Amino acid sequence: xxxxxxxxxxxxxxxxxxxxxxxxxxxxxxxxxxxxxxxxxxxxxxxxxxxxxxxxxxxxxxxxxxxxxxxxxxxxxxxxxxxxxxxxxxxxxxxxxxxxxxxxxxxxxxxxxxxxxxxxxxxxxxxxxxxxxxxxxxxxxxxxxxxxxxxxxxxxxxxxxxxxxxxxxxxxxxxxxxxxxxxxxxxxxxxxxxxxxxxxxxxxxxxxxxxxxxxxxxxxxxxxxxxxxxxxxxxxxxxxxxxxxxxxxxxxxxxxxxxxxxxxxxxxxxxxxxxxxxxxxxxxxxxxxxxxxxxxxxxxxxxxxxxxxxxxxxxxxxxxxxxxxxxxxxxxxxxxxxxxxxxxxxxxxxxxxxxxxxxxxxxxxxxxxxxxxxxxxxxxxxxxxxxxxxxxxxxxxxxxxxxxxxxxxxxxxxxxxxxxxxxxxxxxxxxxxxxxxxxxxxxxxxxxxxxxxxxxxxxxxxxxxxxxxxxxxxxxxx
Ligand code: BG6
Numbered sequence: 308x309x310x311x312x313x314x315x316x317x318x319x320x321x322x323x324x325x326x327x328x329x330x331x332x333x334x335x336x337x338x339x340x341x342x343x344x345x346x347x348x349x350x351x352x353x354x355x356x357x358x359x360x361x362x363x364x365x366x367x368x369x370x371x372x373x374x375x376x377x378x379x380x381x382x383x384x385x386x387x388x389x390x391x392x393x394x395x396x397x398x399x400x401x402x403x404x405x406x407x408x409x410x411x412x413x414x415x416x417x418x419x420x421x422x423x424x425x426x427x428x429x430x431x432x433x434x435x436x437x438x439x440x441x442x443x444x445x446x447x448x449x450x451x452x453x454x455x456x457x458x459x460x461x462x463x464x465x466x467x468x469x470x471x472x473x474x475x476x477x478x479x480x481x482x483x484x485x486x487x488x489x490x491x492x493x494x495x496x497x498x499x500x501x502x503x504x505x506x507x508x509x510x511x512x513x514x515x516x517x518x519x520x521x522x523x524x525x526x527x528x529x530x531x532x533x534x535x536x537x538x539x540x541x542x543x544x545x546x547x548x549x550x551x552x553x554x555x556x557x558x559x560x561x562x563x564x565x566x567x568x569x570x571x572x573x574x575x576x577x578x579x580x581x582x583x584x585x586x587x588x589x590x591x592x593x594x595x596x597x598x599x600x601x602x603x604x605x606x607x608x609x610x611x612x613x614x615x616x617x618x619x620x621x622x623x624x625x626x627x628x629x630x631x632x633x634x635x636x637x638x639x640x641x642x643x644x645x646x647x648x649x650x651x652x653x654x655x656x657x658x659x660x661x662x663x664x665x666x667x668x669x670x671x672x673x674x675x676x677x678x679x680x681x682x683x684x685x686x687x688x689x690x691x692x693x694x695x696x697x698x699x700x701x702x703x704x705x706x707x708x709x710x711x712x713x714x715x716x717x718x719x720x721x722x723x724x725x726x727x728x729x730x731x732x733x734x735x736x737x738x739x740x741x742x743x744x745x746x747x748x749x750x751x752x753x754x755x756x757x758x759x760x761x762x763x764x765x766x767x768x769x770x771x772x773x774x775x776x777x778x779x780x781x782x783x784x785x
Contacts, residue, residue: 309781310719315429315726316778317389318382318733318750319684321436321481323365325736326395328372332411335401337438338497339365342506344742344757347656350505351742353493355445362759364737364744369753370763375419377765378734381751383426385771386778390428391683391729392419393436393481396462403440403458408465416466420473430474431683431729433546434463434530436481437739439497449497450486450519453603456526463530471538478546478619478683479527484576485548486520494739496520517598524579525606528613535613544617545580546683549573549672551625551664555646560630567592568628568645574675581618581676583611617726618676621684622711625651625664656688656746662710669718669725679724684731685711688738688746691768699752699768708770709785716782730774734765750774 323339330336338353344364345351357363371378382390396403398412423430439449447454485491489511492498496519502509531543552569554561570588578586584607593600626645629635634646651659665685672680687707691699708730719725732748735755744757750771755761776784 309783310716310725312781314781315389315431315681315728316781317387317391317428317431317727317729318385319391319729319731320371320393320734320736321433321438321739322371322393322395322398323368323436323438323737324732324739325368325371325392325734327365327367327370329363329366331372332398332415333401333409334395334412335397335403336441337365337395337397338441338444338493338499339438340397341441342493342742344737345505346741346743346745346757350507352505353499353502353509355501355503364742364759367755367759368737369735369755372415374763374765376422378751379419379422379426379428381765381767381771382733383428385733385750385775387426387428389431389476389727389729390423391431391433393433393438394466395438396435397438397440399465400440400458400462402442403455403462404442404446406461408469413465413469416470417473420470424473429476431476431478432466432470432474433478433481434466435459435479435495437494439495441497444497444500448500448515449492450522451496451498451515453522456522456529459526460529460533464533467534467538467541471540475540476542476544477534478544479530479580479615480523481546482548482621483520483523483527483546483580484572486516486523487572487575489516490740492516496523513596514598517593517596518600520576521600521602521606524576525609527580527615528583528609531613531615532609542616544619544681545577545615546619546621547573547577549620549622549668551622551661551668552645553625553627553648555627555629555634558630561628564630565628577618577672577676579610580615581678583614585610615678617679617681618672619681619683620668620672621731622665622668622682623685623731624653624658625661626659654687655690656741658688660687660707662707662714665711666714666718666721669715669723670721673718673723679726681726682715682728684729686731686748688732688748690745691747691752693752693754693766697766699766701768701770704748704768704770705773708774712777712782712785
């Protein structure tokens with residue numbers, strides 16, 4: 308079983324969780340800048356006004372802004388040939404509404420891309436990864452406002468033109484389907500105008516979320532079409548959370564419920580982005596949910612003209628679906644809801660670990676779309692112990708990743724066209740869901756803690772040396 312020779316091996320990060328330098332060189336404020344830290348048991352909060360004495364973890368994060376040379380050297384040492392990162396929209400357009408981009412922000416990414424080039428590492432850039440300019444929340448209620456299509460388009464035009472010779476792989480939106488879930492209002496849609504409170508208390512407004520998603524679909528298609536017309540060398544991808552679901556029992560009612568949830572959560576967005584039109588099940592689902600989408604003339608044509616070239620996804624866990632309300636009420640599943648699977652163990656954060664689910668998902672996705680796939684996030688968020696000699700013995704992480712890579716190889720053997728693999732948070736970053744530092748994913752340990760302390764020094768964990776071997780052997784030595 309072997310992966311293709313040009314397999315892309317690397318790691319993934321996002322600006323808001325990694326860069327820090329939140330107000331440096333003209334950067335504006337984004338939604339995560341307004342989020343406090345939280346934990347597994349106490350949710351992070353959104354505050355429209357910065358509170359004195361409160362910690363906002365994205366503000367410094369793990370400071371890639373000032374450590375990019377050191378970090379890229381570490382990535383190169385592991386043998387990365389791809390580096391997934393995002394551009395911080397507010398570094399380029401501080402409020403998202405300016406006519407001209409911020410030169411200082413553009414220069415920062417020039418420096419990063421040039422550094423990557425030195426080591427022959429290909430950037431894979433997420434254009435918008437959970438870092439919407441907060442000014443767009445205040446003015447338009449985030450993606451609920453159709454105006455955002457143009458704001459996003461201007462942003463994309465500026466970065467495409469600037470980096471056309473430095474970046475080939477682009478993803479339009481991170482985990483676009485988080486907008487099918489209530490938490491997506493905070494993370495990606497920014498439909499939280501005036502909201503002040505813990506993220507699990509954000510009002511659930513499906514009408515607003517699905518209208519916002521429609522605007523994101525149109526924006527994505529408009530940008531993909533533009534890229535294809537102007538920069539034929541670009542490869543444009545989508546990015547979805549793939550939250551694999553199994554029926555809790557073989558009761559046909561559970562099977563149907565599972566099919567419905569697979570469609571709503573996992574397929575709805577990518578069906579539009581990959582096929583170029585709303586899926587046949589959308590009409591009934593939207594009607595029964597009381598959602599009426601407002602579309603404008605030309606939207607449907609645009610969706611058809613802006614289909615992505617490759618499909619990317621994050622994969623962390625799976626869950627089960629039941630049609631029985633009593634079962635649902637009793638058995639709390641993981642982050643994406645549903646019922647816990649009695650055959651699987653969970654991480655300390657309750658995310659159920661399911662390597663075989665990755666093989667299953669890769670096959671399902673490839674059967675459906677028949678375009679190249681890439682796993683752009685996967686990994687184990689865990690508590691790490693820094694030993695006195697500076698080592699971190701993270702055998703649990705190695706075990707998690709090894710099992711997932713084994714299943715990726717099985718999927719390739721099954722016939723899936725898999726381009727690459729970028730495990731999440733290859734260097735420790737702030738957690739997106741909880742705002743913690745304690746939930747670590749990295750091969751590289753960063754000296755930074757939940758109370759904001761730490762000298763930001765970097766240390767190689769055991770998994771660093773393991774992953775280096777994996778890459779050198781193109782996945783043969785696991
Ligand atoms: C994905 C996001 O949901 O999962 C990342 O794209 C995020 O931004 C990652 O960090 C892991 O989630 P968390 O909450 O453990 O950081």
